[in-house]
Amino acid sequence: MTQPSGDPAATGVPTCYRHPDRETWIRCQRCDRPICPDCMRDAAVGFHCPQCVQEANRSSRQNRAVYGGERSADPRLTSYVLIAINALVWLGVLATGWKNSDLIARLALVPKGTCESLSSDGYYPTALGERLCTLGTQGDGHWVPGVADGAVWQLITSQFLHVEVWHIAGNMLALWMLGPQLENVLGRTRFLALYLLSGLAGSVAVLWLSGAGQLTLGASGAIYGLFGAYAVIAHKVRADLRSIATLVAVNLFITFAVPNISWQGHLGGIAGGALVAAVLAYAPRARRTQVQALGLGGFLLVLVALVALRVAALS
Structure with missing residues (x-):
């Protein structure tokens, strides 16, 4: 046995x-x-x-946002950083003379150069022309270049520049409300691309549709881009559009009803944001990242070409 x-x-x-x-x-x-x-x-x-379990974690999409981006650990972070940048620039304006701050003339968007005179009320430079300014008809005038004069940085810097407290407060409140929601579904990189491209689209609209010496500033173009993006994504997921439609309608009414508001920047921003969101949300799943990159890159090239054409015309 x-x-x-x-x-x-x-x-x-x-x-x-x-x-x-x-x-x-x-x-x-x-x-x-x-x-x-x-x-x-x-x-x-x-x-x-x-x-x-380890293999499933490596191959799963649980770390991907709804539209292909890497999911943010904290979807509020990018919005907080953007708010902080805007706040720091605003504090810089306050510290250097507020409405007479030299930062306004340097960072705000002006399609063609203007003459800044400290004998005026400040805030916006006076469009007198370079020759008159050089001759000093105001006694203290000095020439401030615009985009057509080579100050192309104004297309971006103007998006982070505010003067009045109500202006920065309203824009940052909208960013605080909408930004984290959009980053949550887009991921950080795509959300930042949405924000910056929307702002640039607003700046390009200002460049083409505003007066040559008109000064424009504020994050409203980028903020309206968030409105447009939110509407497109809400439509994509068949959500109730009434709340965002009401918000957009109210803001558009204010845009055209209140003087000294750049309707050009607002309309350019909302159109740009809607287009960027459409590229991100409707890209085919099989080649999503490639299609999104090509779509956003193509849109950027179109904006750059429009800037070059307008600068050539103004020059």
Whole structure:
């Protein structure tokens, strides 16, 4: 008579694939490996082994946002950073003379150069022309270049420049409300691209549709881009559009009803934001990242070409 072996495998009893000395009748639902209680991982149905869980985590899309971007650990962060940049620039304006701050003339968007005179009320430079300014007809005038004179940075810097407290407060409140929601579904990189391209689209609209010496500033173009993007994504997921439609309608009414508001920047921003969101949301899943990159890159090239054409015309 033979004695039974002490090895469970020798008797035909399954043993854990990680702990050969432990008998078990439980198997992984994915790979069918026998697993002991210490190796069991809860799954929607039954249990999975540690190796299958690791493979699933590597191949799953749980770290991807809805439209392909990497999901942000904190979707509020980008909006907070943008708010902080706007606040710092505003504090800089306050610290350097507020409405007479030289930062306004340097950072605000002016299609063609203007003459700034400190003998005026400040805030906006006076469009007198370079020759008159050089001759000093105001006694203290000095020439401030516009985009057509080479100050192309104004297309971007104007998006972060505010003077009045109500202006920066309203824009930053909208960014605080909409930004995290959009970053949550787009991911950080795509959200930042949406914000900056919307602002640039607003600046390009100002460049083409505003007077040559008109000064424009504020983040409203980018903010209206968020409005447009939110509407497109809400339509994509078949959400209730009444709230965003009401918000857009109210803001557009204010745009045209209140003097000294750049309707050009607002309309350019909302159109740009809607277009960027459409590219991001409707890109085919199979080649989503490539299509999104080509779409946004193509839109940027169109904006750059429009800037070049307008500068040539103004020059």
